[in-house]
Amino acid sequence: MTKSVKVSAPGKIILSGEHAVVYGYPAILAAVNRRLAVEVEESRSGLKIVSRESPNLARYALKKIEEVTRRKIGDEFRIKVVSQIPVGCGMGSSAALAVSFTGATFKFVNHPWSKKGINEIAYELEKKQHLTPSGCDNTISTYGGFLWFRKETEELKVFSHLPLKALPKIFLIDSGKPKETTGEMVAMVRQLYSTHPRKIERIFRKIEKTTKKMLGLLLLTKRHPKLDQLFKENEKLLEELKIVSPQTQALIRKIEKIGGGAKISGAGGIKEGSGIILAYHQNPEVLLNFAQKEKLPCFEIKLGEEGVRVEKETL
Ligand code: PMV
Numbered sequence: 001m002t003k004s005v006k007v008s009a010p011g012k013i014i015l016s017g018e019h020a021v022v023y024g025y026p027a028i029l030a031a032v033n034r035r036l037a038v039e040v041e042e043s044r045s046g047l048k049i050v051s052r053e054s055p056n057l058a059r060y061a062l063k064k065i066e067e068v069t070r071r072k073i074g075d076e077f078r079i080k081v082v083s084q085i086p087v088g089c090g091m092g093s094s095a096a097l098a099v100s101f102t103g104a105t106f107k108f109v110n111h112p113w114s115k116k117g118i119n120e121i122a123y124e125l126e127k128k129q130h131l132t133p134s135g136c137d138n139t140i141s142t143y144g145g146f147l148w149f150r151k152e153t154e155e156l157k158v159f160s161h162l163p164l165k166a167l168p169k170i171f172l173i174d175s176g177k178p179k180e181t182t183g184e185m186v187a188m189v190r191q192l193y194s195t196h197p198r199k200i201e202r203i204f205r206k207i208e209k210t211t212k213k214m215l216g217l218l219l220l221t222k223r224h225p226k227l228d229q230l231f232k233e234n235e236k237l238l239e240e241l242k243i244v245s246p247q248t249q250a251l252i253r254k255i256e257k258i259g260g261g262a263k264i265s266g267a268g269g270i271k272e273g274s275g276i277i278l279a280y281h282q283n284p285e286v287l288l289n290f291a292q293k294e295k296l297p298c299f300e301i302k303l304g305e306e307g308v309r310v311e312k313e314t315l
Pocket residue numbers: 017018019020021022089090091092132133134135136137182186265266267268
Protein backbone atom coordinates (compact mmCIF):
# COMPACT_ATOMS: atom_id res chain seq x y z
CA MET A 1 0.00 0.00 0.00
CA THR A 2 1.25 3.53 -0.78
CA LYS A 3 2.33 5.42 2.28
CA SER A 4 0.12 8.49 2.77
CA VAL A 5 -1.04 10.96 5.41
CA LYS A 6 -3.87 13.47 5.34
CA VAL A 7 -3.97 16.35 7.82
CA SER A 8 -6.45 19.21 7.91
CA ALA A 9 -6.65 22.60 9.65
CA PRO A 10 -9.43 25.20 9.90
CA GLY A 11 -9.79 28.70 8.53
CA LYS A 12 -10.56 31.57 10.88
CA ILE A 13 -12.22 34.90 11.48
CA ILE A 14 -10.97 37.76 13.62
CA LEU A 15 -13.70 38.97 15.96
CA SER A 16 -11.61 41.92 17.08
CA GLY A 17 -8.07 43.28 16.96
CA GLU A 18 -6.70 42.81 13.43
CA HIS A 19 -3.73 45.04 12.49
CA ALA A 20 -3.37 46.27 16.09
CA VAL A 21 -2.28 42.69 16.88
CA VAL A 22 0.84 43.19 14.71
CA TYR A 23 1.94 45.88 17.22
CA GLY A 24 1.41 43.86 20.39
CA TYR A 25 -2.26 44.60 21.06
CA PRO A 26 -4.62 41.69 21.72
CA ALA A 27 -6.93 40.03 19.22
CA ILE A 28 -9.79 37.56 19.54
CA LEU A 29 -9.98 34.88 16.90
CA ALA A 30 -12.27 31.97 16.17
CA ALA A 31 -11.63 28.90 14.04
CA VAL A 32 -14.42 28.27 11.51
CA ASN A 33 -16.02 25.18 10.01
CA ARG A 34 -14.20 25.53 6.68
CA ARG A 35 -11.08 23.38 6.49
CA LEU A 36 -8.08 22.86 4.26
CA ALA A 37 -6.53 19.40 3.94
CA VAL A 38 -3.07 18.41 2.76
CA GLU A 39 -2.40 14.87 1.66
CA VAL A 40 1.19 13.73 1.41
CA GLU A 41 1.81 10.57 -0.54
CA GLU A 42 4.87 8.56 -1.54
CA SER A 43 5.85 9.06 -5.14
CA ARG A 44 8.76 8.24 -7.44
CA SER A 45 8.00 11.13 -9.76
CA GLY A 46 9.27 13.72 -7.29
CA LEU A 47 7.57 16.64 -5.56
CA LYS A 48 4.27 17.38 -7.19
CA ILE A 49 1.81 19.89 -5.87
CA VAL A 50 -1.78 19.61 -6.93
CA SER A 51 -3.08 22.98 -5.81
CA ARG A 52 -3.21 26.67 -6.64
CA GLU A 53 -0.62 27.32 -3.94
CA SER A 54 2.97 28.09 -4.72
CA PRO A 55 5.39 25.15 -5.11
CA ASN A 56 8.16 27.44 -3.87
CA LEU A 57 6.42 27.72 -0.54
CA ALA A 58 6.24 23.93 -0.26
CA ARG A 59 9.99 23.71 -0.98
CA TYR A 60 10.71 26.36 1.65
CA ALA A 61 8.43 24.49 4.06
CA LEU A 62 10.33 21.27 3.46
CA LYS A 63 13.63 23.02 4.14
CA LYS A 64 12.31 24.38 7.45
CA ILE A 65 10.88 20.99 8.44
CA GLU A 66 14.22 19.32 7.56
CA GLU A 67 15.98 21.79 9.88
CA VAL A 68 13.65 20.99 12.77
CA THR A 69 13.41 17.22 12.29
CA ARG A 70 17.15 17.05 11.42
CA ARG A 71 16.22 14.65 8.63
CA LYS A 72 16.72 14.80 4.93
CA ILE A 73 13.20 14.48 3.60
CA GLY A 74 13.98 15.10 -0.05
CA ASP A 75 11.23 15.69 -2.53
CA GLU A 76 10.10 12.20 -3.37
CA PHE A 77 6.50 12.73 -2.45
CA ARG A 78 3.32 14.07 -3.86
CA ILE A 79 1.22 16.71 -2.17
CA LYS A 80 -2.45 17.22 -2.75
CA VAL A 81 -4.35 20.17 -1.32
CA VAL A 82 -8.12 20.28 -0.99
CA SER A 83 -9.66 23.40 0.49
CA GLN A 84 -13.04 24.74 1.51
CA ILE A 85 -11.47 28.07 2.53
CA PRO A 86 -11.67 30.86 -0.06
CA VAL A 87 -8.20 32.18 -0.94
CA GLY A 88 -7.10 35.75 -0.19
CA CYS A 89 -10.18 37.10 1.57
CA GLY A 90 -9.20 37.10 5.25
CA MET A 91 -10.24 33.59 6.22
CA GLY A 92 -6.74 32.29 6.89
CA SER A 93 -6.28 29.94 3.94
CA SER A 94 -2.51 30.45 3.78
CA ALA A 95 -2.14 29.72 7.50
CA ALA A 96 -4.31 26.61 7.22
CA LEU A 97 -2.08 25.46 4.34
CA ALA A 98 1.09 26.09 6.35
CA VAL A 99 -0.32 24.27 9.39
CA SER A 100 -1.72 21.25 7.49
CA PHE A 101 1.40 20.92 5.35
CA THR A 102 3.67 20.95 8.38
CA GLY A 103 1.43 18.53 10.29
CA ALA A 104 1.21 16.11 7.35
CA THR A 105 4.98 16.16 6.82
CA PHE A 106 5.65 15.61 10.55
CA LYS A 107 3.45 12.51 10.39
CA PHE A 108 4.91 11.36 7.07
CA VAL A 109 8.47 11.35 8.43
CA ASN A 110 7.42 10.06 11.87
CA HIS A 111 8.39 13.26 13.66
CA PRO A 112 6.58 13.54 17.03
CA TRP A 113 3.20 15.20 16.61
CA SER A 114 3.18 18.43 18.60
CA LYS A 115 0.89 21.43 18.05
CA LYS A 116 3.61 23.69 19.42
CA GLY A 117 6.12 22.36 16.87
CA ILE A 118 3.63 22.63 14.00
CA ASN A 119 2.69 26.18 14.98
CA GLU A 120 6.33 27.31 15.13
CA ILE A 121 7.07 26.12 11.60
CA ALA A 122 3.76 27.42 10.26
CA TYR A 123 4.73 30.85 11.64
CA GLU A 124 8.01 30.74 9.68
CA LEU A 125 6.04 29.93 6.53
CA GLU A 126 3.62 32.78 7.20
CA LYS A 127 6.60 35.15 7.55
CA LYS A 128 7.91 33.97 4.19
CA GLN A 129 4.56 34.91 2.64
CA HIS A 130 3.42 37.97 4.59
CA LEU A 131 6.75 39.35 5.91
CA THR A 132 5.72 40.66 9.37
CA PRO A 133 2.64 38.74 10.48
CA SER A 134 1.62 38.64 14.12
CA GLY A 135 1.34 34.85 14.09
CA CYS A 136 -2.34 34.92 15.08
CA ASP A 137 -3.56 33.15 11.91
CA ASN A 138 -1.31 30.10 12.23
CA THR A 139 -1.98 29.89 15.99
CA ILE A 140 -5.78 29.76 15.65
CA SER A 141 -5.52 27.30 12.77
CA THR A 142 -3.28 25.04 14.87
CA TYR A 143 -5.16 25.16 18.16
CA GLY A 144 -8.72 25.87 16.97
CA GLY A 145 -11.59 27.03 19.20
CA PHE A 146 -11.62 30.66 20.33
CA LEU A 147 -8.37 32.39 21.26
CA TRP A 148 -7.25 35.51 22.99
CA PHE A 149 -3.88 36.21 21.29
CA ARG A 150 -1.13 38.72 21.97
CA LYS A 151 2.32 38.96 20.40
CA GLU A 152 4.59 40.24 23.16
CA THR A 153 7.83 39.94 21.17
CA GLU A 154 8.97 38.01 18.13
CA GLU A 155 9.94 35.16 20.47
CA LEU A 156 6.96 35.27 22.84
CA LYS A 157 3.36 35.02 21.70
CA VAL A 158 0.83 34.54 24.46
CA PHE A 159 -2.57 33.03 23.88
CA SER A 160 -5.38 31.65 25.92
CA HIS A 161 -8.37 29.50 24.99
CA LEU A 162 -11.65 31.25 25.69
CA PRO A 163 -14.26 29.14 27.41
CA LEU A 164 -17.10 30.43 25.39
CA LYS A 165 -20.51 30.68 27.00
CA ALA A 166 -22.69 31.95 24.19
CA LEU A 167 -22.34 33.63 20.86
CA PRO A 168 -25.00 35.27 18.73
CA LYS A 169 -25.43 34.08 15.12
CA ILE A 170 -22.77 35.65 12.90
CA PHE A 171 -23.07 35.79 9.11
CA LEU A 172 -20.26 36.20 6.62
CA ILE A 173 -20.87 38.43 3.63
CA ASP A 174 -18.38 38.58 0.79
CA SER A 175 -17.42 42.20 0.03
CA GLY A 176 -15.21 41.03 -2.86
CA LYS A 177 -11.67 39.72 -3.09
CA PRO A 178 -9.10 42.38 -2.20
CA LYS A 179 -6.65 43.46 -4.90
CA GLU A 180 -3.96 43.74 -2.23
CA THR A 181 -2.22 40.94 -0.32
CA THR A 182 -2.16 40.74 3.48
CA GLY A 183 1.54 41.71 3.38
CA GLU A 184 0.73 44.85 1.37
CA MET A 185 -2.08 45.86 3.73
CA VAL A 186 0.15 45.36 6.78
CA ALA A 187 2.85 47.46 5.05
CA MET A 188 0.32 50.27 4.38
CA VAL A 189 -0.61 50.44 8.05
CA ARG A 190 3.10 50.43 8.95
CA GLN A 191 3.64 53.39 6.62
CA LEU A 192 0.72 55.26 8.21
CA TYR A 193 2.10 54.44 11.66
CA SER A 194 5.52 55.83 10.79
CA THR A 195 4.05 59.12 9.52
CA HIS A 196 1.44 59.60 12.28
CA PRO A 197 2.66 57.49 15.23
CA ARG A 198 0.61 59.16 17.96
CA LYS A 199 -2.62 59.13 15.99
CA ILE A 200 -2.27 55.46 15.00
CA GLU A 201 -1.22 54.49 18.53
CA ARG A 202 -4.45 56.13 19.76
CA ILE A 203 -6.49 54.08 17.28
CA PHE A 204 -4.75 50.87 18.38
CA ARG A 205 -5.53 51.65 22.03
CA LYS A 206 -9.19 52.17 21.15
CA ILE A 207 -9.15 48.86 19.25
CA GLU A 208 -7.78 47.17 22.37
CA LYS A 209 -10.69 48.60 24.39
CA THR A 210 -13.14 47.19 21.83
CA THR A 211 -11.39 43.83 21.96
CA LYS A 212 -11.77 43.79 25.74
CA LYS A 213 -15.47 44.62 25.39
CA MET A 214 -15.75 41.73 22.93
CA LEU A 215 -14.17 39.50 25.57
CA GLY A 216 -16.87 40.64 28.00
CA LEU A 217 -19.53 39.69 25.47
CA LEU A 218 -18.03 36.27 24.82
CA LEU A 219 -17.66 35.51 28.52
CA LEU A 220 -21.08 37.00 29.25
CA THR A 221 -19.84 39.37 31.92
CA LYS A 222 -22.30 41.76 33.47
CA ARG A 223 -23.20 44.79 31.37
CA HIS A 224 -21.59 43.42 28.21
CA PRO A 225 -22.34 45.40 25.05
CA LYS A 226 -24.33 44.17 22.04
CA LEU A 227 -22.50 42.56 19.13
CA ASP A 228 -23.83 44.96 16.48
CA GLN A 229 -22.54 47.91 18.55
CA LEU A 230 -19.12 46.28 18.96
CA PHE A 231 -18.83 45.51 15.25
CA LYS A 232 -19.76 49.13 14.45
CA GLU A 233 -17.21 50.51 16.92
CA ASN A 234 -14.47 48.21 15.62
CA GLU A 235 -15.26 48.90 11.97
CA LYS A 236 -15.08 52.67 12.50
CA LEU A 237 -11.56 52.29 13.90
CA LEU A 238 -10.49 50.01 11.03
CA GLU A 239 -11.78 52.63 8.59
CA GLU A 240 -9.64 55.21 10.40
CA LEU A 241 -6.67 52.92 9.67
CA LYS A 242 -7.63 53.31 6.00
CA ILE A 243 -7.85 49.62 5.22
CA VAL A 244 -11.49 49.47 4.09
CA SER A 245 -12.42 50.31 0.49
CA PRO A 246 -15.17 52.86 -0.29
CA GLN A 247 -17.34 50.08 -1.79
CA THR A 248 -17.06 47.97 1.39
CA GLN A 249 -17.74 51.02 3.57
CA ALA A 250 -20.90 51.70 1.55
CA LEU A 251 -22.03 48.10 2.02
CA ILE A 252 -21.42 48.24 5.78
CA ARG A 253 -23.36 51.54 6.04
CA LYS A 254 -26.32 49.79 4.39
CA ILE A 255 -26.16 46.97 6.96
CA GLU A 256 -26.11 49.57 9.73
CA LYS A 257 -29.10 51.30 8.15
CA ILE A 258 -31.21 48.13 8.37
CA GLY A 259 -30.34 47.94 12.07
CA GLY A 260 -27.34 45.60 12.02
CA GLY A 261 -23.61 45.91 12.58
CA ALA A 262 -20.68 44.66 10.49
CA LYS A 263 -16.91 44.75 10.30
CA ILE A 264 -14.22 43.49 8.00
CA SER A 265 -12.22 40.51 9.30
CA GLY A 266 -8.52 40.32 8.48
CA ALA A 267 -6.21 42.59 6.55
CA GLY A 268 -8.91 44.37 4.47
CA GLY A 269 -8.51 45.91 1.03
CA ILE A 270 -8.82 49.44 -0.34
CA LYS A 271 -8.99 49.34 -4.13
CA GLU A 272 -11.98 47.04 -4.58
CA GLY A 273 -13.28 44.44 -2.13
CA SER A 274 -12.07 44.08 1.46
CA GLY A 275 -12.61 40.33 1.83
CA ILE A 276 -15.26 38.76 3.99
CA ILE A 277 -17.16 40.88 6.48
CA LEU A 278 -18.75 39.70 9.73
CA ALA A 279 -22.35 40.80 10.05
CA TYR A 280 -24.83 40.63 12.89
CA HIS A 281 -28.49 41.57 13.17
CA GLN A 282 -30.80 40.88 16.10
CA ASN A 283 -33.21 39.51 13.54
CA PRO A 284 -31.17 37.34 11.12
CA GLU A 285 -34.04 37.26 8.60
CA VAL A 286 -33.59 40.98 7.97
CA LEU A 287 -29.92 40.42 7.15
CA LEU A 288 -30.61 37.43 4.92
CA ASN A 289 -33.32 39.32 2.99
CA PHE A 290 -30.95 42.26 2.57
CA ALA A 291 -28.16 40.03 1.19
CA GLN A 292 -30.58 38.34 -1.19
CA LYS A 293 -31.88 41.68 -2.46
CA GLU A 294 -28.33 42.96 -2.96
CA LYS A 295 -27.30 39.62 -4.55
CA LEU A 296 -24.50 39.21 -2.02
CA PRO A 297 -23.10 35.81 -1.01
CA CYS A 298 -24.05 35.47 2.67
CA PHE A 299 -23.83 32.44 4.92
CA GLU A 300 -23.91 31.58 8.60
CA ILE A 301 -20.64 30.33 9.98
CA LYS A 302 -20.03 27.89 12.80
CA LEU A 303 -17.31 29.06 15.15
CA GLY A 304 -14.99 27.21 17.51
CA GLU A 305 -13.93 24.47 15.07
CA GLU A 306 -11.24 21.97 16.10
CA GLY A 307 -7.64 22.86 15.22
CA VAL A 308 -5.16 20.79 13.21
CA ARG A 309 -5.98 17.09 13.09
CA VAL A 310 -4.99 13.89 11.30
CA GLU A 311 -7.73 12.79 8.91
CA LYS A 312 -6.16 9.64 7.48
CA GLU A 313 -2.91 7.76 7.80
CA THR A 314 -1.58 4.69 5.96
CA LEU A 315 2.03 4.28 6.93
O1 PMV B 1 -4.45 37.23 6.63
P1 PMV B 1 -5.59 38.07 7.10
O2 PMV B 1 -6.22 38.88 6.04
O3 PMV B 1 -6.56 37.32 7.92
O4 PMV B 1 -4.98 39.16 8.11
C1 PMV B 1 -4.30 38.78 9.26
C2 PMV B 1 -4.49 39.76 10.37
C3 PMV B 1 -3.56 40.97 10.37
O5 PMV B 1 -3.69 41.51 11.68
C4 PMV B 1 -4.00 42.02 9.36
C5 PMV B 1 -2.12 40.60 10.09
C6 PMV B 1 -1.46 39.75 11.18
O6 PMV B 1 -0.45 39.14 10.86
O7 PMV B 1 -1.92 39.72 12.32
